Amino acid sequence: MSINSAMLAGVSGLTANSSALAAISDNIANINTVAYKRNQVNFANIVTAQAVTGRYSAGGVQGLTRQYISQQGLIQSANSSTDLAISGDGFFIVTEKGFGLTDADKRVFTRAGSFNVDSDGYLRNDAGFYLQGWPIAANGTINYNPSDLTELNSINVKNLGSAVQATANVTLNANLDKRQTISAAEGTYDPATRSMADWEENSDPATGTQPDFSIEMNIVDTMGGTHKVSFSLLRSAANPNEWHAEIFAIPAADVTGGPSGQIAQGLVMFNQDGTIDLANTTLFGAAGAAPTISLAASGAGGTPRWDDGLGVGAQDIRFDLDKLTQYASASTVRIVNPDGATVGTVVGVQVDEGGIVSAIFDNSQIRQIARIGVATFANPDGLQAVSGNSYRATIDSGEYVIKLPGQGGAGSISPSTLENSTVDMSAEFTGLITTQKAYSACSRIITTADQMLDELISMRR
Template identity: 45%
Template sequence: MSINNAMLAGVSSLIANSSAMAVVSDNIANVNTTAFKRNRTDFTRLVNPQSKSSTYNAGGVTAQTRQLVRSQGNLNSTSTVTDLAISGQGFFAVSPLQTPGAAVTNVAFTRVGSFAANDEGNLVNQAGYFLQGWRVDPTGNTTTSPSDLSLLETVNISSISGTATPSTTAKINGNLKSTTPVSTAVSGGTYNAATNNMASGAVTPDANWSFQIYDSLGGLRTFNVAMLKSATANQWITEIYASPASSVTTGAPLVNGQIATGTLVFTPSGRLDTAATTPALLAGFNLGAAAGGAPPAGTAKWAASTGLAAQTFTLDLGQISGEGGVSQFDSPTAITSTTTDGSLFGDVSGVEITKDGFISAIFNNGVTKKIFKLPVATFVNPDGLLADRGGVYRPTSDSGQFSLKDPGLGGAGVIASSSLESSSVDLAQEFSSMIIIQRAYSASSKIITTADDMLDEVIRMKR
């Protein structure tokens, strides 16, 4: 009977609009929920088979809820470095299990980036999910995979101890006076690098410049560059030696703490002639470990009393940067500056997180060390993900499998530190939808009451 169909169509409309109102209510309730993705109700007509008669078989309507996971809320700045957001597509990999230093397989995906360190230093958000990342090895490299979850670890920012960085390069800037008289030790032929040298103090150098480097324990070690004007134009006899000499052990013919000897040569225009200069003065100095055996001939190692690790450093006299360094002009001999890399021992003072996903520990000695890299998980159809408690999503057949990517590559968004993603809910839109749904619900109830009045008329015909 068409009246019954009309009533059933009204009932289906009441059910559909009730579901739509529930969706709107949930959206409004989560307007301040971090990274909440609004849902939308799509209405679909129900069609019943029609007969050839003039009566109409009403089908009604049904409501289907659609997740709008692709939509992105605004990024709001915060004062906490570990508050994270993704600008673009993708999700953080998280786990409800706290497993620092161990592979994780129970992984979910979220855009709720309000992470903070717990009492063990693990980054966890307010829903109790622990942030997962790829660990950076001591060489600064990471082992990554788009699908291998076993490579992920719970991100811990307090497991890094203090560190010192040994120097790899020191630089001297200065000038040697081109008209310096030839030393009597040179003109008289008494100078000998092995038996009558500058390192021992037996011969007074025309220039004696000191520089320092950081050793493997973060201590400062002093070395000297002593130079004598040669009888040959534009050449300077040079010794590089440790001060004190007891800090190194040398193999003959090196003596008195020497780590290199030779001749510095300059061009007629006063610049360092790297081709003619003794290679040992410009190449890297390889100091063997203190615990090692006696150094081979012409090499040096740290003295056993220092307990230091092997170290290689280069003295930049102008051969590396091509700028500054040592020159020879007819101006007074003087050292302008010395610089060195490396650092003394320092404790962790904070962390920083870059847009490419690297989490780095910042030490109070100025050193920054990468410890983790955050992947961004992408899906072919993120709207097909299954929403779970705590603002996380899990893959389904509709969403497709995840792919863990470097931030900013392959369609993955970049990481924004000190930021949180706001809800994608627009209150104006939701209130407008609420009015429309309420009107539709009221109209549907009129269908039922009107159909009921019509049925009542039919029943009264029997009386």
């Protein structure tokens, strides 16, 4: 009967508008939720077969929920370096467990990047999910598999121990005075019996030779210990552009080798324009040899080597002498810059646009820990929403593909930012008003149909 169909159509209208009100309520409630994606109930009419010509049976309406997951929210700056947003397509991969992950543990996807370092050192967002990434090996390699979630681990930025970096390079910027007078001891100088290292040790002119100029620096060994090393020079009488040179440890006991901790000895040569002539410099071995000194490990064979009591590993140190000059001005040191760092602990975390998470140590070292993976879907609007502002894959969404941030269509990571909710307050309040009016109108349909049925029933009296 048409009156019954009208009443049922009104009921369907109440149901559809109730769903619309629920979606609007969710949107308004989550207007400040990080990376929240608005929902909307769209209406579609239901058409019933008209069995009798001239009579119309109402079909009503059905509400179809649509998720706007693929819509990009506004990215705004945040205070924390671990607040992250994805600029472009893709989702962070997260899990409910920080450690002990197995294949059976579920992984979900989110764009809510409000991550903080928890008490165990894991990056965890406000919903309690742990951020996943590929661990970076000590040599910088990543075991990358775009279709295997189990290759990812929860990122921990504190369970790293201490960081030590042995000195590998020394930058030396100095000038040697071309006007330097020849020392009286230069004629008796011998790097084996009357070395500059010997004089530095005991100041005995009978066994050592006082250098004309010395440059001292600190070297960090493989265990983070600090050692003083001297780069000493003596003007040669044989050639106006030639200097005797020695590199030795202070104290000599740190190194087992030549006289009084001597590590290297030879000549440093200069061109006629005052620049260094590395092609004819013999301080590091044969003329033209790479400007590198090598110290064997403690207890190892060969000399020079670190003292056996130190227990440290082998070490090669390269000297950058391109800025060592011989000009007619006072001998002076401009810059001595050895790299390396003593023992340090984690004091901060940084993330770059490529998704590389690095730990910052208080000794100024930066260690790469992991690289964040970004999951993309053929149809992100087909994902299934779950609690915690996250999603699961469905048949409609298609299979995930894990990509490196900024590559293969995946969005890049934007550090120290957060993605805002996509909710538009003015649009939601407008929808709230129209939904309320539509609901009232549908209720009036039911009231009118009820009155007409009353009239029909009263006809038999």
